[in-house]
Amino acid sequence: MDRFDVVVAGGGHAGIEAALSAARLGLKTALVTLKIETIGKMSCNPAIGGLAKGHLVREIDALGGEMAKIIDATGIHFKMLNLSKGPAVWSPRAQADRIAYMKEAQRRVLGQENLQVIAGSVSGLLVKSGKVAGATLQEGSILPCRALVLTCGTFLNGRIHMGLTNFESGRAGEQAVKGLTEALTDLGFVSGRLKTGTPPRVHINSIDFSRVEEQVPDHPPVPFSFETGKIERRQLSCYITHTNQGTHDLLRTGLDRSPMFTGVIKAVGPRYCPSIEDKIVRFADKERHQIFLEPEGFDNPEVYVNGFATSLPADVQEKAIRTVPGLENAHLIRLGYAVEYDFLPSYQLHPTLETRLVENLYFAGQINGTSGYEEAAAQGIMAGINAAQKLRERPPVILDRSEAYIGVLIDDLINKTILEPYRMFTSRAEFRLLLRHDNADLRLMEIGHEIGLVGERVYEKMLRRKAEIEALARKVHTTSISPEAFNPYAENAGSAPIEIPTPMLQLVRRPEISLGELLALIPAESNGDYSPATVAEVEFASKYEGFLKRQQDLVDKFKRMENTAIPEWIDYDAIPSLSTESRGMLKKVRPRSLGQAARISGVRNSDLTILMVYIEKGRYRQATVSRETVA
Amino acid sequence: MKFLPENDTIVALSSPLGKGAIAVVRASGRQCLTILNPLLKKKLAPADARRALFNEFYSSSPAQIIDQVVTTYFREPASYTGEDLVEISCHCNPLIINRIIETLVQSGARVAEPGEFTFRAFMNGKMDLSQAEAVAEIINARTRQSLAQSIRHLEGKFSERIHEIKNDILTYLSLLEINLDFSDEGIEVLPLDLLRERIAQTIQRVELLLHSYDYGRLLQEGIKLVILGKPNVGKSSLLNVLVERERAIVSEIPGTTRDYIEASLEIDGLAVQAVDTAGIRQTGDAVEAIGVERALALLPSADLALCLFESHRPPGPDDGVLVDIVREHREDVKFVLVLNKADLGVDPGAEKALEPLALPLVNISARTRQGVDELKKAIKKQLFDEESLESEEIVVTGARHKAALERTREALLNALGAVEQRSTEEIIAVDVRLALDRLGEITGETTSEDVLNHIFANFCIGK
Numbered sequence A: 001m002d003r004f005d006v007v008v009a010g011g012g013h014a015g016i017e018a019a020l021s022a023a024r025l026g027l028k029t030a031l032v033t034l035k036i037e038t039i040g041k042m043s044c045n046p047a048i049g050g051l052a053k054g055h056l057v058r059e060i061d062a063l064g065g066e067m068a069k070i071i072d073a074t075g076i077h078f079k080m081l082n083l084s085k086g087p088a089v090w091s092p093r094a095q096a097d098r099i100a101y102m103k104e105a106q107r108r109v110l111g112q113e114n115l116q117v118i119a120g121s122v123s124g125l126l127v128k129s130g131k132v133a134g135a136t137l138q139e140g141s142i143l144p145c146r147a148l149v150l151t152c153g154t155f156l157n158g159r160i161h162m163g164l165t166n167f168e169s170g171r172a173g174e175q176a177v178k179g180l181t182e183a184l185t186d187l188g189f190v191s192g193r194l195k196t197g198t199p200p201r202v203h204i205n206s207i208d209f210s211r212v213e214e215q216v217p218d219h220p221p222v223p224f225s226f227e228t229g230k231i232e233r234r235q236l237s238c239y240i241t242h243t244n245q246g247t248h249d250l251l252r253t254g255l256d257r258s259p260m261f262t263g264v265i266k267a268v269g270p271r272y273c274p275s276i277e278d279k280i281v282r283f284a285d286k287e288r289h290q291i292f293l294e295p296e297g298f299d300n301p302e303v304y305v306n307g308f309a310t311s312l313p314a315d316v317q318e319k320a321i322r323t324v325p326g327l328e329n330a331h332l333i334r335l336g337y338a339v340e341y342d343f344l345p346s347y348q349l350h351p352t353l354e355t356r357l358v359e360n361l362y363f364a365g366q367i368n369g370t371s372g373y374e375e376a377a378a379q380g381i382m383a384g385i386n387a388a389q390k391l392r393e394r395p396p397v398i399l400d401r402s403e404a405y406i407g408v409l410i411d412d413l414i415n416k417t418i419l420e421p422y423r424m425f426t427s428r429a430e431f432r433l434l435l436r437h438d439n440a441d442l443r444l445m446e447i448g449h450e451i452g453l454v455g456e457r458v459y460e461k462m463l464r465r466k467a468e469i470e471a472l473a474r475k476v477h478t479t480s481i482s483p484e485a486f487n488p489y490a491e492n493a494g495s496a497p498i499e500i501p502t503p504m505l506q507l508v509r510r511p512e513i514s515l516g517e518l519l520a521l522i523p524a525e526s527n528g529d530y531s532p533a534t535v536a537e538v539e540f541a542s543k544y545e546g547f548l549k550r551q552q553d554l555v556d557k558f559k560r561m562e563n564t565a566i567p568e569w570i571d572y573d574a575i576p577s578l579s580t581e582s583r584g585m586l587k588k589v590r591p592r593s594l595g596q597a598a599r600i601s602g603v604r605n606s607d608l609t610i611l612m613v614y615i616e617k618g619r620y621r622q623a624t625v626s627r628e629t630v631a
Numbered sequence B: 001m002k003f004l005p006e007n008d009t010i011v012a013l014s015s016p017l018g019k020g021a022i023a024v025v026r027a028s029g030r031q032c033l034t035i036l037n038p039l040l041k042k043k044l045a046p047a048d049a050r051r052a053l054f055n056e057f058y059s060s061s062p063a064q065i066i067d068q069v070v071t072t073y074f075r076e077p078a079s080y081t082g083e084d085l086v087e088i089s090c091h092c093n094p095l096i097i098n099r100i101i102e103t104l105v106q107s108g109a110r111v112a113e114p115g116e117f118t119f120r121a122f123m124n125g126k127m128d129l130s131q132a133e134a135v136a137e138i139i140n141a142r143t144r145q146s147l148a149q150s151i152r153h154l155e156g157k158f159s160e161r162i163h164e165i166k167n168d169i170l171t172y173l174s175l176l177e178i179n180l181d182f183s184d185e186g187i188e189v190l191p192l193d194l195l196r197e198r199i200a201q202t203i204q205r206v207e208l209l210l211h212s213y214d215y216g217r218l219l220q221e222g223i224k225l226v227i228l229g230k231p232n233v234g235k236s237s238l239l240n241v242l243v244e245r246e247r248a249i250v251s252e253i254p255g256t257t258r259d260y261i262e263a264s265l266e267i268d269g270l271a272v273q274a275v276d277t278a279g280i281r282q283t284g285d286a287v288e289a290i291g292v293e294r295a296l297a298l299l300p301s302a303d304l305a306l307c308l309f310e311s312h313r314p315p316g317p318d319d320g321v322l323v324d325i326v327r328e329h330r331e332d333v334k335f336v337l338v339l340n341k342a343d344l345g346v347d348p349g350a351e352k353a354l355e356p357l358a359l360p361l362v363n364i365s366a367r368t369r370q371g372v373d374e375l376k377k378a379i380k381k382q383l384f385d386e387e388s389l390e391s392e393e394i395v396v397t398g399a400r401h402k403a404a405l406e407r408t409r410e411a412l413l414n415a416l417g418a419v420e421q422r423s424t425e426e427i428i429a430v431d432v433r434l435a436l437d438r439l440g441e442i443t444g445e446t447t448s449e450d451v452l453n454h455i456f457a458n459f460c461i462g463k
Ligand SMILES: Cc1cc2nc3c(=O)[nH]c(=O)nc-3n(C[C@H](O)[C@H](O)[C@H](O)COP(=O)(O)OP(=O)(O)OC[C@H]3O[C@@H](n4cnc5c(N)ncnc54)[C@H](O)[C@@H]3O)c2cc1C
Pocket: A009, A010, A011, A012, A013, A014, A015, A032, A033, A034, A035, A038, A039, A040, A041, A042, A043, A044, A045, A120, A121, A122, A123, A151, A152, A153, A154, A155, A156, A170, A171, A177, A180, A196, A197, A198, A273, A337, A338, A339, A364, A365, A366, A367, A370, A371, A372, A373, A376, A377
């Protein structure tokens, strides 16, 4: 068999990004996955983006990834969330045509140069002197390679639960992967177990749409990708309905056969994605729960019952769902279920997603304890990029918390103890005001371009946009508006009149004043033709200058801490004064910088100081040693 | 709160408390001289670098001497931290030390976190081997000690109040975050008016705690008590009675005590720093005049003054001088009038003459000790009026706690401002978050994970 540079195991959302980026960076890449027809399959809700996740998709796009383009081509219900809040927390979300999405992903993967797609199951790996040498396939053959990226999703020793019945499976209708977890633990890796669940799907023709509330998509839809001009696909509505006491009573009758409440499932599931039975037990006094009915596509009769995830037995699922208005005659095409699977706690990784134990071995996606397509894809592209960088002998690409949600994601994975499947939230980002979905290109495209994943055309478009923003910002800082021009408008806007010509910047800061309208007040010839996005960007920067500056100051301090490296030679056991808890965590994570050490759960200020002193001592000692060697 | 490289000026006691006669307070940061010079008699300039200067340290307003000190200025980068640094050697008296630190904080410095001086030294590349070795040991010991201290602080009602405040803030931060991170879940939003009310409420709670600070400081550090009176009235005798040993020389010759004499004592578990002074009277004697002046200089920094008169006869002209002093200072200092030598008889005229002052008055005899218990009661009553007695259970102690609470209040006020401007949630959240971080200097850090935990525990989240 040929030797590959990079082998990616798993054609899910992480695997797709990893394989495409490695191949595009010129490496000979193989994508090994169980079934070629399920590449890009959405295991759960056919939606991309959403709060904080939309930011991730935009960032993946700015780095030269694929997810945004696939959803732009196949989305059937686009909605910008949080529009009533400030632009920092707006988040794009779109429902996908599930089948179209999968097909589009496959088209892109199968058409990629340098990328060979292989149907098979990776069940082990070959390691030579601490370094990956190949992947073993289930039937015994070996794929020699220089780097291996594992993106196995929920498949490692996957077990599906439905009521008290359970069986091995990675995802409904698909086999589980056996042996790979064990191969990894034999090498010294630590594994754990998590759980997640999914709701039933109902047939579209069995829904009584007169009894549910329609939710129309945005018009026009806003695309995810910085390259997409316009969304072409026809859009569909979603619908909202609610459970009621009758639903809850019925669900309760099934609790004695719930794998969760009877203790059959031991792994922890995500608290932000509880099953419906979990909701009615934990919040027993809540009268109803919201249910979204989300169509899965045009030629697909399946409708996703969002909010009704369950692992109760089939008969209970069916009876309970039929108590919900609009679903009285629902025909269940698929049943809800829960799945338990192995993951590898991610403190075992470098921030490049390379494992600390085996060189050139990378983990990305749900295998690292995350949940969600966007979180998976974000890790996928970073693993692909870093594998390629390493093989090309280029510096690693590590985004920090002040640059990107991707940075927050990976940093959290490495430094926090993962107790439940990890999902992104905007509140996890301490520099939230700086990390907006609409400035992902300004933040990251430079990096994507330098690596070689972002093409010239879109890169130049970003540079032009940047220049336009700078020009408008200059104008806002230097132009004044006369009372004659401003006051008539001010009266309409409910704003105080001015007496002397006043700098635009000062006027934009008034909450009731919009920059777009101010620009209309100044003479047309001096008023360049700014795109709405540019105006929005500058308006935000002007209105919240104080807040942004405060965040920027914090970023600067943060960077100084990040740039203070902790040397590799450090031996935590040799530092007597560290607290036991800190020592354990520091040994486990082995932080690269003081900043990172400070973020590890359980590490105190006093430990940091002791650490600094120790580093300083060691530096001195090393300097002395090398001087002696020279002499 | 985790360390961040900051530019502000930090201050801390850098010598162990309770050992030796001299304590060293250190201030480090770019603004060091700007903050310190207005508080010093001799201003520090680059030319003074590394020179020990006899100096006087004043409170900011009103400017009154706190202590005679020795200041040494270390100019950036030739200092321990690599920044401008001043060492203030003062008398090792917890009251004085804390007043100095408090004054510096009022003028813009911040109380340092344990280990923060070393942190700065490290960040500025200023650690050499010998420093490094010594410091590692100290930090560990010191943190253990301050940990024990904060645990003591966090016992009882104080901790309860602080946690109430923390929970308040956490609750509405969670609500703000729900509106941002789970706005698609159809959870009832927090109306801005209600939010404003709740933030205002928290600010009130913080202020209440801050109010109790002074009282707490008294409990912790003890009170400063000055004994005033004309010569021979029995001041030194009273001091000895209170101390329960012969601390001051007593004689029948008026003017025996020429300078002030200090002694530590305890009144019902309350630490008291008592000062016996030279007698006050109309005088032409220069030496005595200086003594009187010094006695008066002690007044502003005192928590309470005992004014001695005679019990067996009405006040004379020398007593009149003291009465005038009481009138002049009654706004800033608490007084108790003591009529001594009651064993020689109680003249109703004496009490009558002092009535217009409307101050607590006790007849005692330093010789027979009669009335001394009553005097102690009067002292306590005067120090802790009804109002503060009620709040006896909750007191803010320690300059660090006070500073943290003040900074918490500042952040909450900014958040309130943002709400009033009808800012959106992510903007308001910046300052609410900051308030929680600052409170974290007392309660320990609140992470974004804690906020999420709070959300998941209290709200039904999840589609
Ligand atoms: C039942 C269920 C419910 C879910 N619910 C939610 C939810 O509520 N919210 C949410 O955000 N996310 C949910 N998800 C998670 C979301 O689907 C995943 O996070 C995301 O798909 C992970 O992407 P991935 O690339 O890591 O793995 P996956 O998308 O799972 O892809 C893994 C791929 O790798 C292949 N593969 C696995 N092992 C091997 C191997 N050894 N050799 C070769 N090929 C292999 C598989 O065939 C598959 O194609 C759910 C998933 C499931 C299964």
